[in-house]
Amino acid sequence: MGKLEIQVLGELRVIADGQELTLPTSKKTRALLAYLAITARPHRRDRLCELLWDVTDDPRAALRWSLSKLRPIVNESERECLLADRERVQLDIEHIHVDLHALIEELEQPDVSLGARLELAERMREPLIPSLEFPDQPFSRWLQAERREITKRAAGLAQSVREHSDLPMSEVATWSRRWLELDPFNAEAARVCISDLKRFGDSADATRLSLELAERFHNAGLPLERRTSQRATAAIPDDTTEGRQILARQRIQFCQTSDDTRIAYASVGDGPAVIKTANWLSHLELDWDAPIWSPLFRRLARGHRFIRYDERGNGLSDWDVSEISFEAFASDLESVVDAVDADRFALLGISQGASVAIDYAVRNPERVSHLILFGAYDRGWRVNAKPAEIDEREAVMTLTKTGWGRNDPTYRQIFSSTFMPSANPQELAWFNEFQRQTTSPENAARFLSAFGDIDVGGLLESVSVPTLVLHSRGDRRIPFDVGRDIAARIPDAQFVGLESDGHLLLGREPASDEFVEAVEAFLKT
Numbered sequence: 001m002g003k004l005e006i007q008v009l010g011e012l013r014v015i016a017d018g019q020e021l022t023l024p025t026s027k028k029t030r031a032l033l034a035y036l037a038i039t040a041r042p043h044r045r046d047r048l049c050e051l052l053w054d055v056t057d058d059p060r061a062a063l064r065w066s067l068s069k070l071r072p073i074v075n076e077s078e079r080e081c082l083l084a085d086r087e088r089v090q091l092d093i094e095h096i097h098v099d100l101h102a103l104i105e106e107l108e109q110p111d112v113s114l115g116a117r118l119e120l121a122e123r124m125r126e127p128l129i130p131s132l133e134f135p136d137q138p139f140s141r142w143l144q145a146e147r148r149e150i151t152k153r154a155a156g157l158a159q160s161v162r163e164h165s166d167l168p169m170s171e172v173a174t175w176s177r178r179w180l181e182l183d184p185f186n187a188e189a190a191r192v193c194i195s196d197l198k199r200f201g202d203s204a205d206a207t208r209l210s211l212e213l214a215e216r217f218h219n220a221g222l223p224l225e226r227r228t229s230q231r232a233t234a235a236i237p238d239d240t241t242e243g244r245q246i247l248a249r250q251r252i253q254f255c256q257t258s259d260d261t262r263i264a265y266a267s268v269g270d271g272p273a274v275i276k277t278a279n280w281l282s283h284l285e286l287d288w289d290a291p292i293w294s295p296l297f298r299r300l301a302r303g304h305r306f307i308r309y310d311e312r313g314n315g316l317s318d319w320d321v322s323e324i325s326f327e328a329f330a331s332d333l334e335s336v337v338d339a340v341d342a343d344r345f346a347l348l349g350i351s352q353g354a355s356v357a358i359d360y361a362v363r364n365p366e367r368v369s370h371l372i373l374f375g376a377y378d379r380g381w382r383v384n385a386k387p388a389e390i391d392e393r394e395a396v397m398t399l400t401k402t403g404w405g406r407n408d409p410t411y412r413q414i415f416s417s418t419f420m421p422s423a424n425p426q427e428l429a430w431f432n433e434f435q436r437q438t439t440s441p442e443n444a445a446r447f448l449s450a451f452g453d454i455d456v457g458g459l460l461e462s463v464s465v466p467t468l469v470l471h472s473r474g475d476r477r478i479p480f481d482v483g484r485d486i487a488a489r490i491p492d493a494q495f496v497g498l499e500s501d502g503h504l505l506l507g508r509e510p511a512s513d514e515f516v517e518a519v520e521a522f523l524k525t
Helices: 027-039 045-052 059-074 099-107 114-123 138-162 169-182 187-200 203-219 239-249 294-303 326-340 352-363 387-403 409-419 425-438 441-451 457-462 480-489 510-523
Strands: 004-007 013-016 082-084 088-091 096-098 251-256 262-268 273-276 305-309 345-350 368-374 467-472 494-498
Touching: 004 027, 004 099, 027 045, 027 059, 027 088, 027 096, 027 138, 045 059, 045 088, 045 138, 059 082, 059 088, 096 099, 099 114, 099 138, 114 138, 138 169, 138 187, 169 187, 187 203, 251 326, 262 326, 273 326, 294 305, 294 510, 305 326, 326 352, 345 352, 352 368, 352 457, 368 510, 387 441, 409 425, 457 480, 467 480, 467 510, 480 494, 494 510
Parallel strands: 004 096, 273 305, 273 345, 345 368, 368 467, 467 494
Antiparallel strands: 004 013, 082 088, 251 262, 262 305
């Protein structure tokens, strides 16, 4: 069979050897194929069930049935493209031509000719899988977000066509109108469109449009004034778009640990390697849009080869594991280091990941160029704890098993407020959904128990690599004095106190920028 083609611009079509294949009659099965083709990365089975079958009595059975219908369509005799195990599903598109991916790849090429731009613009007029709608379902919300992203790219393309030196003057106003139609609240597009109509079109039409736009922007509470032109295809217009672009570039892979646990890891960017040790509450896919950490991750991905992984029981790594312990966390890191083949790298550890980073740096100082620790602790809550404290922690573990991920304000108040006390309701809602998707209630309790046994205090004086320790002054989960003491005991460590009360920094906090600047400056030393 020749290279398979999947078309998602317009109605979903699958073509092999020039012949269109018959797709399953099930609308949700077709939607599943489109989702796997567009995202082109692994997904947990429970996530796919929620996406399309959240109201079905047996969603996992429905997913299995749909996968059985798709395998004969996308799998080849010598190659399996639909990859599925007990926990994850992925469509490997290495040997599949997906029209949307090909279009974006062409769009991002330098020096695209005017003719090629016009052809791309015509192709982008096709709506994304228009018939696959499920009102009030998670799949439809995802689909609307994808369509908005395509519209942003189309607006940037229209702007680039309008500005191309080979475009005839008679068509300039047409393309500035197209740009404004696609980006109706872009003040620069509005200004340019009015100017072009005055120069190349109808002055009366320009006057009518000017009045219409003044009312549109006024009603939206937006200023209608000149601003520096910025191409959507050449620059990153906002954090959400940047996160999506990075997510599209990173390739998620898996390595096997000594106890046969599959660990998901990914790298993105070029330059000196930075490996982030895994910490609880991570997800290789969801982190790029997170109100926490994503600003740091994005900045590191610009100038470095940034490598992350999800620890066992968490994110896209195996959840059904026999052991969750500090020793297992250390083994996971070693497996990832072996898989990515990085000879020397900076090591970033956050929360309990800092303890794993300390342990690795002491055992492998020749591999670690820089050690960065944030929200670190060297001893878990069981070490030297009083009976009352142990009882309190174990009560939280019991509550975690029943309250994890639910919309329970009592549980959220106990748990979430210690991580980010200054979060607003929208950020707490995000965190509540995020924690539900990163791990199971049972594993969450197992993590909390494992954290209690951490003890790397005896290793601090043996750290011999350049070290930067950062800690929030108002951290309610790990006291500020703990971070300061760690820095004092690591030879020649630098210490930075951040004006925040969060164990997890919110991207909108000034402390988040301070964190990024301190890390970037340290990595240059």
